[in-house]
Amino acid sequence: MVERLLPSDPSLIGGHRLAGRLGAGGMGVVYLARSPLGVWCALKVIRAEYADDHGFRARFRREAELASRLTSRWTVPVVAADAEARSPWLATAYVPGPSLAEALALHGPWPEAQLRGLGSALAEALDGVHAAGLVHRDVKPANVLLAVDGPRLIDFGIARAVGATALTTDGSVVGSPGYLSPEQARGRTVGPSSDVFSLGCVLAHTATGRPPFGTGGAAAVLYRTVHREPDLDGVPDGLDGIVRRCLAKEPEFRPSAPELRGVFGEFTEDGWLPERLPALVATRATRVLDLPVPEPTMVTRPSPEVSPGAPPSPTRRRLLVAGAALGVTATAGAGAWWRWGRARASANTGSVRRSRHVVALLGDPDGAFFTDHRRGAQLAVEQHNQDARRTVDLVLRTADDGGTAAGSAAAAERLAADPDVSVVIAAGTNATVPAALPPCTEARLALLVTRADTEALNTVNTTTALVLRSTLTLGPPAVLRYLNRAVKPARTVVVHDLAAAAQSLPTVNIATARGKLDSETTVEEVAADEDFTGAARRIAARPQDAVLFGGVSPDRAAACARALRDAGHQGVRLAGEHVLGASFLAAGEGWRIGTGYTDASADARTKAFAAAFRTRHGHPPGPWAAEAYDAVRYAAQGLAALDGDGRSVLRSELLRRPWQGITRRVSFDATDQFFEANDDGGAFLYRVTGGAARFVTRSDDIAEDT
Structure with missing residues (x-):
């Protein structure tokens, strides 16, 4: 949907006349614009604050260069870019139709014939992406736009060249849960077969009207992606086999994009959209014609009534900041006004202004x-x-x-x-x-x-x-390090407390799917309406196994602790800080707990x-x-x-x-876009002793004799 421009938006960027807003997010704004040659395009402007980060412009320049390699008719070409602008921008051809995600929400699943056409076009698009040496890494319904003559695959903002340094550190997840591959969910290196898995998810969703790995929190969806079979009930029989192959857990068992093109056949433009969608696509296309081209945005000098040295009004100063962030060239007076805004009033003494x-x-x-x-x-x-x-x-x-x-x-x-x-x-x-x-x-x-x-x-x-x-997504770091460095068990049993499944899943995921434990791992699921007696008996059959409780409830953790004790379990037992309540402290003698806070008197x-x-x-x-x-x-x-x-x-x-x-030490890797706030022992290990949690050490200081 196209929204009208805000008063603070510029009217011209890089010779492109802006006509409306297509969307906005934390990284910047996407505008509908008309190029100097009169062609409609989607112009993405990055916030100036990101451009100030070291290495950002190089990455942005690289993104534009990579996207310009794409020549498939089912991908959207880059028509212009400027990585050196104060707020870097990138313009691509504009597709006026709705996204596949919107179409599914409005009109539901697609018939088999139209599914084959969609699969054919997207397989050809991916074939072109992979031939250019790229991996898209975010194929999903929201990134497929529907035009009268066929679909378009968009948004290569997290694409990368095959073999190039990853944009994220190992162990992090980039993409959209529910459509990314198991190797992406594990934070591992991905190749073209990862895009094939994502295409399988898109086709399954389009055939059934629901994501194949369900909905809910990201951790739950990631866990199902790695450990559960997809829900393909409703996929037409003629496509069930190929969709299942696309969704194979191991990359080597998936078909290639060229093989998919052979299975789906040639794309036929006539009748490729299901009933009711051609009208929706046409309506969206005609709305662009109704948009007025705005008058140029004016940025005025400060009022003569404002005395030199006085700060501007908050509203006016924010307007100037917004204009600068979007590439508006300020006058000398506006620049002076910005400098006045930096000299705030303060309770200063002496000659130092603070x-x-x-x-x-x-x-x-x-x-x-x-x-x-x-x-x-x-x-x-x-x-x-x-x-x-x-x-x-x-x-x-x-x-x-x-x-x-x-x-x-x-x-x-x-x-x-x-x-x-x-x-x-x-x-x-x-x-x-x-x-x-x-x-x-x-x-x-x-x-x-x-x-x-x-x-x-x-x-x-x-x-x-x-x-x-x-965060919970990374699990309790001190506990994981304690298991790997000090305990080194032959096996760790991860207790998945289904009474708080969403909160428990991240710990289960980090210990199993992500492989952050060096030991063999197994999962014991305990339903919300059952106690831990049965699980404890099974765990105690190997009494030296370590136990990692993935839940967050002190009462449930206390019940687990009592059941393990009564069953005769002898191995180390661990959990995260959320279990530290009175009931658990009374039952959890000897348990090790990972926290995000230190004991300042003992550290x-x-x-x-x-x-x-x-x-x-x-x-x-x-x-x-x-x-x-x-x-x-x-x-x-x-x-x-x-x-x-x-x-x-x-x-x-x-x-x-x-x-x-x-x-702790905090740092940001601009190349990988990874903010680390756990350096230098920023996670801590405690032990429950005498009904209280007592500080043991920082995570970085954990050793074999801890």
């Missing part, structure tokens, strides 16, 4: 650990403001999310609307923090996440959030902080106090580097170089 920045702590004041967060953050602010060499002053403000997702979203909207707030530290939970992402992203307000670990936060490229800890690298905290507050720091302290210091060094203003570009500055805190 800008003033509000750090907002977002969470539930009545929730667990919020007080520890606040006191750790406050100590960081006080220590920072006592440094005579500082160039910025910090003020800590708390924002109440009420302990709900709705409250978190509302509080984030208020913070985003306040121009004095430079950064938000999210101290909430997995249930509340994700709701704060959209308002902060829309306002380009950096959001630093300390405690939450849901996979919904794996969004380094699509939001302004940075997660300063490992050798945080004792200076613990002493200062005790002096300031009269008691030792609790969980997450040191992590909140680090979050403030991390934000402060980024704000200082930006010379006073940093709200809209702080996140880019934070990603620019590694930073070492007292709890």
Whole structure:
């Protein structure tokens, strides 16, 4: 669907006249534009903050070069690009039809004849992609556009050359769960056969109206992709065999794109779309003709009433920033206005001018650990403001999310609307923090996440959030390292607690499908309505096997602990931090627990902080106090580097170089687009002793004798 331009959008980019918006996301905006030759195109503009990252322009230039190799009639050609623009852009031919995903949602499954036509065209498209030395890596219904004369495969934003360095680190997943291959789900190297698997998923979905590996959370879908057979009930008999071959778990058993072309036959344009879809395609095409070409966007100088040195109004300054981010050339007056905006009012003394920045702590004041967060953050602010060499002053403000997702979203909207707030530290939970992402992203307000670990936060490229800890998707790192370095069991049994299947699946996936454990692994599934007695008996038949509990409920973990003890299990038992409740602590004697927070009083690298905290507050720091302290210091060094203003570009500055805190080292690999917040022992190992979880060591310090 084409939306009208916003007042802040430019009217011209690289000689292309903009006519509307096709979509927007964390990386930038896609416009409908008319080229200098009068051809309609889709013009993707990347946000300036990403272009400032080291190596980005080289990757963007490479993407344009790779996409320009494609010559198939079923792929969309690149017509122009500029990797050197302040906001790099890429223009491709525009296909005015709906996506296959939209067509399926509106009109349901396709008949066999039309499925064959779709398969023929997409197989030919992939044949061309692979012949050019590329792998698409994101073949899905949303990336297939329907035109009157046939489908078009689009969006090569994560394609890469075969044999080239991967765009993501080994072990990460790039693509869309439900359509990516088992090797992609495992984070392994992929080749052309991976695209064939994805095509099989697309054809199965188109034939049945539902994804072949179901719906739900990403971890659950990935697990089914690797371990379960696809749901092909409803695929026509004439296509069932070839679709099953496409969906083979092992790449070598899948057909090639040329073989698929032979199976599906030549594409025939007549009648290739099912009933009702030709009308939908035609309607979308005619809507483009009704769009007006906008008048040029005007960026004016500041009003004469604004005195030199005074900051502009927040609304006006944001308009200029938005214009600059989208490639609008500002006048000299506008440039001066931007410099005025960088000199904020502050409570300065002497000749040193310091800008003033509000750090907002977002969470539930009545929730667990919020007080520890606040006191750790406050100590960081006080220590920072006592440094005579500082160039910025910090003020800590708390924002109440009420302990709900709705409250978190509302509080984030208020913070985003306040121009004095430079950064938000999210101290909430997995249930509340994700709701704060959209308002902060829309306002380009950096959001630093300390405690939450849901996979919904794996969004380094699509939001302004940075997660300063490992998430559930990576499992409990300290536990995995303890098993591999210290225990080295012959076999590890992963207990999949179906009472919290979605939360349990990431740990199951990381230990099995991703192969992050060196030992043999097996899974014991325990239904929500059953206890752990039967599973414990089976596990105890090999009493020295290690046990990794994948659930998050303290009560369920306690029941598992009691059942294993009663069954006579003798091996090591481990779990993640979410099980640490009173019921589990009473039953889980000897269990090892992996956490994302340290015990600042017991950790050798945080004792200076613990002493200062005790002096300031009269008691030792609790969980997450040191992590909140680090979050403030991390934000402060980024704000200082930006010379006073940093709200809209702080996140880019934070990603620019590694930073070492007292709890962990954070870094960003621009080539792989991978943000790592678990360096230098940023995960921690505890042991349950005497009804309490006691600190053992950092993950990086785990050794054979731990």
